[in-house]
Amino acid sequence: MQKLVAGDVVYLSGRIYTARDKAHALMRSKGCPLSLQGAALYHCGPLIHKTRVLSAGPTTSGRMARYTEEILGLGVRAIIGKGGLPGEPFRGKAVYLAYPGGCGAAAAQQLKARDVHLKELGMAESLWEFEAKAFGPLIVAIDSHGKDLYQDVRASVQSRLRS
Amino acid sequence: MRSKVVEATVRALRHAETSLPEWVLQMIRDASEQETSPLAKSHLQFILENVRIAEARGLPLCQDTGLPIFEVKMGRDLELDFDLRMAIEDGVRIATQEIPLRPNAVDPLTRQNSGNNTGPGMPDIIWELVEGRGLCITAFPKGAGSENMSLVGMLNPADDPFDFILRTVAERAANACPPLFLGIGLGGTFDLAARLAKHALFRLPGSSPMEMDLLKRINSLGIGPMGLGGDTTALGLKIERASCHTASLPVAINFQCWAHRYASEVIF
Numbered sequence: 001m002q003k004l005v006a007g008d009v010v011y012l013s014g015r016i017y018t019a020r021d022k023a024h025a026l027m028r029s030k031g032c033p034l035s036l037q038g039a040a041l042y043h044c045g046p047l048i049h050k051t052r053v054l055s056a057g058p059t060t061s062g063r064m065a066r067y068t069e070e071i072l073g074l075g076v077r078a079i080i081g082k083g084g085l086p087g088e089p090f091r092g093k094a095v096y097l098a099y100p101g102g103c104g105a106a107a108a109q110q111l112k113a114r115d116v117h118l119k120e121l122g123m124a125e126s127l128w129e130f131e132a133k134a135f136g137p138l139i140v141a142i143d144s145h146g147k148d149l150y151q152d153v154r155a156s157v158q159s160r161l162r163s
Numbered sequence: 164m165r166s167k168v169v170e171a172t173v174r175a176l177r178h179a180e181t182s183l184p185e186w187v188l189q190m191i192r193d194a195s196e197q198e199t200s201p202l203a204k205s206h207l208q209f210i211l212e213n214v215r216i217a218e219a220r221g222l223p224l225c226q227d228t229g230l231p232i233f234e235v236k237m238g239r240d241l242e243l244d245f246d247l248r249m250a251i252e253d254g255v256r257i258a259t260q261e262i263p264l265r266p267n268a269v270d271p272l273t274r275q276n277s278g279n280n281t282g283p284g285m286p287d288i289i290w291e292l293v294e295g296r297g298l299c300i301t302a303f304p305k306g307a308g309s310e311n312m313s314l315v316g317m318l319n320p321a322d323d324p325f326d327f328i329l330r331t332v333a334e335r336a337a338n339a340c341p342p343l344f345l346g347i348g349l350g351g352t353f354d355l356a357a358r359l360a361k362h363a364l365f366r367l368p369g370s371s372p373m374e375m376d377l378l379k380r381i382n383s384l385g386i387g388p389m390g391l392g393g394d395t396t397a398l399g400l401k402i403e404r405a406s407c408h409t410a411s412l413p414v415a416i417n418f419q420c421w422a423h424r425y426a427s428e429v430i431f
Binding site: 007009022044045046047049055056057059060062083084098101102103104105108109122123139141149153154156157158160 | 202227307392
């Protein structure tokens with residue numbers, strides 16, 4: 001994880017876990033139902049038929065910004081999503097990986113559902129366990145060394161707005 | 164007759180969810196050829212690849228299959244012996260099962276999901292009366308990523324509305340899955356401006372000098388696909404106008420992601 005530098009493009013294979021609004025709120029109030037030590041957490045509310053992943057692109061990470069420090073405190077080493085998060089909590093701890101937004105059909109070809117937790121939250125909000133095979137392209141948008149591509153773009157946009 | 168409406172609703176939703184209109188695809192292809200940032204270019208190419216996979220396999224191109232929004236054009240002389248709204252609702256329920264769609268409609272307070280994409284006020288149907296006896300249903304499923312970034316501003320008449328639009332796009336575009344389309348409502352009232360903005364999305368893309376100038380200014384910001392930088396921030400926009408009070412300047416911006424999904428079915 002520490003080898004990754006903002007701007008790198010990577011593909012991830014192995015276990016990843018989805019969580020979005022409701023799962024985050026529940027983890028805060030009742031604790032996490034499984035260990036996320038060393039895990040990759042995917043901001044995603046998939047479209048799934050029985051156990052077949054039909055479409056599973058990223059959701060907007062910004063809505064989950066209020067939980068970043070708690071999530072990284074559980075040992076999560078990579079958050080996958082779109083749109084970015086405030087970069088400071090990632091320093092020395094984790095990376096933020098951006099999957100191209102809206103590309104759910106392509107993502108579904110790279111993911112298999114292995115298990116589901118918090119099923120009572122419904123299809124989109126459950127905590128799904130996916131087996132990822134060359135899941136990507138994932139752009140390292142925030143690295144663990146303090147570099148944040150979104151922040152760089154925002155700063156440049158603000159200076160162009162003023163000019 | 165009722166079953167025709169139900170079936171047409173399902174067909175329109177399926178078509179809208181699993182493909183993109185050719186002109187939208189062409190705009191993304193053109194942008195990917197002209198884009199000078201390598202990362203942005205590869206994003207645009209991946210978007211095109213995603214649409215190819217969705218079309219070939221009949222899969223929803225985005226997992227956010229949206230809220231069911233329809234524009235229904237109805238002839239003034241059309242006579243129906245059934246409730247048109249309920250027939251479209253039935254179509255949404257069947258489409259949710261058959262395509263399938265992700266159940267997205269929840270109560271705003273309890274957050275209870277209806278499981279079938281219907282509920283109070285949902286589907287949202289925008290009715291338009293036209294001459295004759297025809298009936299045409301356009302499905303326009305709208306994802307939350309872009310809808311969440313939309314905004315109505317009640318400006319001071321002394322303010323510059325284009326400055327407001329530019330600042331809003333600069334602040335919000337990255338979360339709305341750019342490259343974007345924008346529906347802009349200028350004038351009217353608080354709610355009329357919002358309706359104009361939604362209506363403008365049905366009439367994309369605009370090509371007036373005012374629209375082209377605003378598009379150019381937005382793209383000069385360098386936000387790029389997914390907010391990671393590049394030349395392609397917005398693909399198109401449309402402005403619709405209404406008179407407003409002499410004391411008011413309402414401006415509404417309805418964000419739409421690159422997946423500008425819609426499909427029409429002519430029933431009569």
